Amino acid sequence: MxxxxxxxxxxxxxxxxxxxxxxxxxxxxxxxxxxxxxxxxxxxxxxxxxxxxxxxxxxxxxxxxxxxxxxxxxxxxxxxxxxxxxxxxxxxxxxxxxxxxxxxxxxxxxxxxxxxxxxxxxxxxxxxxxxxxxxxxxxxxxxxxxxxxxxxxxxxxxxxxxxxxxxxxxxxxxxxxxxxxxxxxxxxxxxxxxxxxxxxxAKDTPNFIANRIGTYGLLVTLSEMIRKGYTVEEVDAVTGPAMGRPKSATFRTLDLVGLDTFLHVADNVFSNVSNESEKSVFEAPEVLKQMVAQGRLGEKSGQGFYKKVKGPEGSQILALDLQSMEYRPQGKAASGSLEAAKLAKGAKAKTAALLAGGDRYSDLAWSILKQVLIYAAEKRGEIADTVREIDEAMKWGFNWELGPFETWDAIGLVKSVSRMEAEGMTVPAWVKDWIAEGNTSFYKKEDGKLFHVSDGRYKQVEQPPEVISLRDLKAQNRVVKGNSGASLIDLGDGVACLEFHSPNNAIGGDILAMISQSVEEVRSNFNGLVIANQGKNFCVGANLMLLLMEAQDEEWDEVDDIIRLFQNTMYRLKRFEKPVVAAPHRMTLGGGVEACMPADQVIAAAETYYGLVEVGVGLIPAGGGCKELALRASQQAGLPEADLQPYINRIFETVGTAKVSTSGHDAKKLGYLRPSDRVVLNPDHTIYEAKQAVLRMASSGYEPIAETKLRVVGTEGKAVLRLGALGMRESGYISDHDLLIANKLAHVLAGGDVPPGSWVTEQHMLDLEREAFLSLCGEPKTRQRMQHMLTKGKPLRN
CATH class of the missing domain: 3.40.50.720 (NAD(P)-binding Rossmann-like Domain)
Structure with missing residues (x-):
């Protein structure tokens, strides 16, 4: 600047x-x-x-x-x-x-x-x-x-x-x-x-972009609801994830914003526009005025369109009946269109499925959507210069998965405009002119490059160099190798990127195989490797379902092989003779953390929630996580005569309580990230920054990490850790099974049954991890925890 x-x-x-x-x-x-x-x-x-x-x-x-x-x-x-x-x-x-x-x-x-x-x-x-x-x-x-x-x-x-x-x-x-x-x-x-x-x-117009379109959408939704007799919960079932919108949908969003605040925002448009048709939409509905007058402001007053009440069986969220203005138990909205949207993958498919259902919920979705799309088109040029700015504002300001013009493309621009006009809607002239010229969408992709309509022609969306899109690179045929779980993508400048794309990016045999293949490919043809992806989360851990199936069948040799493969793959990655940089983001748990630990550097997004959480499913980290943290403790303690116990105590607490960082910076405080690791605030820039880190290391004469031994606290240190865990059990903070897990973890972190101050190899620590993991897989209560996590998505305390 x-x-x-x-x-x-x-x-x-x-x-x-x-x-x-x-x-x-x-x-x-x-x-x-x-x-x-x-x-x-x-x-x-x-x-x-x-x-x-x-x-x-x-x-x-x-x-x-x-x-x-x-x-x-x-x-x-x-x-x-x-x-x-x-x-x-x-x-x-x-x-x-x-x-x-x-x-x-x-x-x-x-x-x-x-x-x-x-x-x-x-x-x-x-x-x-x-x-x-x-x-x-x-x-x-x-x-x-x-x-x-x-x-x-x-x-x-x-x-x-x-x-x-x-x-x-x-x-x-x-x-x-x-x-x-x-x-x-x-x-x-x-x-x-x-x-x-x-x-x-944005242009200097009332409410700018996101609040202008978003407020309009909320008001027409409320109008359609009142006009056609839908309930609060029916509207939210339609206008949430089924349309690629947040779970808060319409009325939970209004409750979160505050009804008084929303009325103020709506009134700002009402008072500052001259078009009478537009003005009428932004005139505050009587029901909202009535609710504000009654103090039903939403979450900040404890009641709005929803109200949380405590009963003998726990809390319950009631919904407002707009006819009686009383709260009642929520009804369940169900239909073919809602079910079809639920089963569809991605916002485009969900919205198309919802609109194609032919039932009253499809009708509601269409009634709302057509008005919002036309309004967004009318405002292009007035509130923002391009369709791209309007779409970006709605995606990032209201958490829509698709902006209005992306939605229009998803449901079929030509087909939907024909339907709108058949129903008496006035579609802006520029949209009809665009279609008349033979165009069928507002956006198009060619050779991995994105174009959008601008001034009557397609204009390329210019991305700054810091933004690297793996999807676009794949569209440009830059995939070097790939299987069902991962791909190796050429980032250019002699750097490759290993991308996970299994379900939830969980690490299984396919990803481990691709890591090994990537090492060989990079060794021959690249200067270094980035490990990153652009999924919702970086990696939620290892493939728990596979482990549970093998454990339930008591196929212990298979479980042992899985863990050995994971350990050996991570160890090989750590010793690789070319630089490796990992770029995690959002949920990075268990095996996801262990996949980052071998890297020479981690470039984490600021919003990275990072932790070894295996104890939550009755296990301990066994892909090198315990070994790496113990090794760091040994290095941090320094001189052989320095007291190592406090460092191990801290690790024991962090891993034993499955602590997850609240940010990339917090991951550093917890010891998951090293002082040399970096945190980047813009998540769109992490892959670029990781690539630059690889290039810097490669150009400065990179030398692989040498094998080293680590000092451990041994039997005496293990006793200290176990005593602490026993105290927590006697105080009622943990269960008997938690104590069993804690004792296994203590055995591993202490380096096993060796004298205090012993120097052991990394392989020694990996063997301890694997043995403890296998023994815990044999515990019925651990398998119960694994099953519960897979079916319920949250830990079981048994």
Whole structure:
């Protein structure tokens, strides 16, 4: 950037303001967090004898917001220690400090007058080059800055983060009429690379892109429901995963957002558009007004379209009956179309199956969808320049799997437009012109490249070099080898990528075979290897079903062969003479972690939930996980006379309680990742960064990891670990079977029955892992746990 962003200030410490400050802190950007000065003392402050002039009182709002980050769910920080990067203050005493920052983000109440007044104060301390932005969900950016100086307006724009800011990837950037174009490009790049956001450029129109389309969709859904007599739960059954939308669907989403907040957002469009037809859609329905007046605001008030009640048999979620306005038990929505959508794979197939069902739920889906698609087409050019920006905004802002124009392609553009017109709908002229020219979709792919309609022609979607799509590379015939579980893909520049694509990316014989084949191929024809994929999760572990079947049949030689194969494959990968970098993301569990451990470096996405969780199914890690952690402990302890026990105790607790990291940074704190491993905030960039790491190692004269011995705590250390586990059993924290597993784990981590301080080989540790794993497979309670996980998807405590 012309002026790098090294420090920022956020004004407003509410939920959004503190969340944005956390995003900056997560990215390593020091941040001021300022808020107004309180006008009243709390009881605690009065008891301490404070006055309104005391610094603790004057900074209370920002200080409380920062303290609350550690307790917030979902957590806004990747690591609670990052809160130290945020400095609290107040607008009266500390606003002058913004002179020292590169970016000021205003996040105060959604009121034009309040925002204009604050910006006037900000300009008093504005320095040349400083970026100032407003986090507004729909107020005009130009109206806010109309009284500011020309130079200030060149550096002013909208930056609409979505809530919660850490987890919602969308960032709408809204340039003003005079915002410097270079600044917009620079800030967009910074937010994508450093903050990990997906940026779309929106126009300065009411509610911008995502909230404009999303609010419209929610309102027409409610209108169709009332008009045709559907229930709350029927609507949510249709407008959730069956249409490629989140499980929260329509009414759970409204409850989460808050009905009062939603009415405010809808009213912003109603008050600021002139088209009477559009205005009528955004006029607040009476039922919503009534619910808000009654205090039924959604989750924050305990009741909205749903209400959670406690009964003698546990909690129950009731649904609102719009006829009686009373809560009642939820009904079950079932039909052929819903079942067909459930069985279909992927959002495209699900939506097509739902619409093809020919029942009342298909009718509801079509009635909603046709209106939303036409509205999105009408707004192209008004709220955003391209169909791509609208689609991206809806996918990342509302968690739709397909944007409106991608959905239109999925259900058949030509066929659906014909149906719309036959039903009396007015389809925008540009859509009909596009079809008249012989086009049958808004998007197309050629040679692995994506094109979208723009200005009456197909235009290639330009991706930055940091974004590598394995799907596109496969479409370009870049697959070198492959089987049912994995593929080896040529990333270019002499680097290959091993991609898992088995069900849930679970590691079985097919993936292990492909790892071995990949090693041979890379040895002959490449400079190094990346292990990565772009599935929903990186890897949920080993193929548990296969293990359970062999254990139930008491085929112990087969189980032994499976574990040996896993261990030998990982060991071979670790000793490979060319660099290997793993790039995990999201759920990376059990065998998925063990597949990353042999790598020379791990480049993890920030949202990586990483852990050895085998004890949850009655087992211990046996693909080298225990061995690798024990080896790291030995190396961390250092000198032979140093006390190794505390390091092993920590590993024992982490693995024995199946701890999973809450982020890539937390994985480092837990010891799963090494200090040399890296965390990347934008998950779309991890493969690129992993590739660059391979190239750096290859060009600097890479040497493979030499075989080494590790020091272990032996029998005395094992006794310490087992004593701790026994204490937990006697205190009622764990069961007898948990104690058995813990004792097996202690035996392995301690290095077995050897004298304290013994030096053992890695193979010795692998043998201990395998023996413990086999013995636990023979336990009926372990097999019960495995069965329960496979059928219920959660651990069994027996």
């Amino acid at each position: 012309n002026k790098p962003i090294r420090k920022a200030a956020v004004i407003g410490s509410g939920i959004m303001g503190s969340g944005i400050a956390a995003v900056l802190a997560n990215a390593g950007i020091p941040c001021l967090l300022l808020d107004r000065v309180p006008t009243e003392l709390t009881e605690a402050e009065a008891a301490k004898g404070y006055t309104l002039e005391h610094p603790s009182v004057r900074n209370r709002l920002a200080v409380s917001a920062i303290k609350g980050m550690a307790k917030s769910k979902p957590a806004p920080l990747y690591d609670n220690d990052f809160a130290e990067r945020i400095t609290p203050g107040n607008l009266e005493d500390h606003l002058s400090q913004i002179k020292e920052v590169d970016w000021v983000i205003e996040v105060v109440v959604e009121n034009l007058g309040v925002k204009k007044e604050l910006l006037a104060k900000v300009e008093q301390y504005w320095s040349p080059g400083m970026i100032v932005s407003t986090n507004t969900s729909g107020i005009s950016v130009n109206a806010m800055a109309e009284e500011r100086s020309p130079e200030f307006r060149k550096h002013f724009l909208g930056t609409h983060f979505f809530n919660p800011p850490r987890y919602m990837k969308l960032l709408e950037i809204i340039p003003g009429e005079t915002t410097d174009a270079g600044l917009v490009a620079d800030l967009s790049g910074f937010c994508e690379r450093t903050l990990g956001k997906t940026v779309v450029l």
